[in-house]
Amino acid sequence: MRIMLLADTHGVLDPRVADLARGADVLVHAGDVGAGIADELAGLCDDVLIVTGNNDPDDAPWPESARRALPGGELVVIHGHQWPARSRHDRLRRAFPEARAIVCGHSHRRVLDTDTAPWLLNPGAAGRSRAYGGPGGIELFVDGDDWQPVPRVFEPQPRRR
Template identity: 30%
Template sequence: MQFALLGDIHSSKEDLQAVLAQIANEAPEATLIGTGDLYECTVSKKDLHGQIYPTVEEVIRHPDGIDELFIFPSIYGNQEQRILLLTKQTEPKRDFLNDLPETLKIDEAIIIHGHQWPHNEAAAWLAEHLPESRVVFHGHTHRSGITSDGKHIAINWNEEMSVRGSRTVVNVGAVVGSREWVLYDSEEQTVRFMKVSQR
């Protein structure tokens, strides 16, 4: 089965539309799954002082029509976490964000955002917290990448790369700015790093 993994959208409607169009063209049968940071929180981490805002709309960038593009399940990222910290009232958008899980599992793979571990400590954190997961997909850093048994492997864009037989950690990159995503074939045990060309 094929899965199109995309994340770090940060409310960028134009970039998301471009990625969704490429997925529809390259892998129309793929199941889409988000890796978090769907929306951009407009209050930075350093400006968190316990304040509570009356509505979610006051703390997110929210272009018209973006909600209709979120047609896929997703996990939460640090942006969603911050939005929830800044709001407490019951409203549909907050309920939607609050219901996003921390992880999703597809066959032998697990999807997590990546803000859970300290910078450059993914391998140690994953070994401790998710030791049973042979393939891990994440985002957060906005940098596509792949490691196999702790060793970095050069990315070959739009070419199949095997994830069979090793502990593989895949950073799917970012939709915002870079228009990157990953196609995962769980039966063939391959990934393809994809990127929409920008003119």
């Protein structure tokens, strides 16, 4: 099973990230989606899971957090703005101790913290806004108990003048 993890598009999905996400078994977006992106994601994958971020409208149709049972464990998705950066990972682990992995966004910084359970996975920004190191995401390959997160990062696009 191939799960594409994205976050922080803020209304712009890099086309290279979209191409990578196309045809995933599940496409997960960890908030700060922006206008038009949910429809674009729905065209890439039949199973899209989105949570709301602090920059999404209050009336956004997505939940604040979501859980998905997968072979080998549970995936929890939350934007992460609910906790300060310094203690975010510890607090997420305390809030969701039963999860195999927690996907969060908000910082725009890609993180693969797999040394401690549950894992913390931040796909970084999939658009133009503060895409540190370039836009991208994380492909999570799930085969029973074997989970393999693989970061995918593209060169930043030149700024338009």
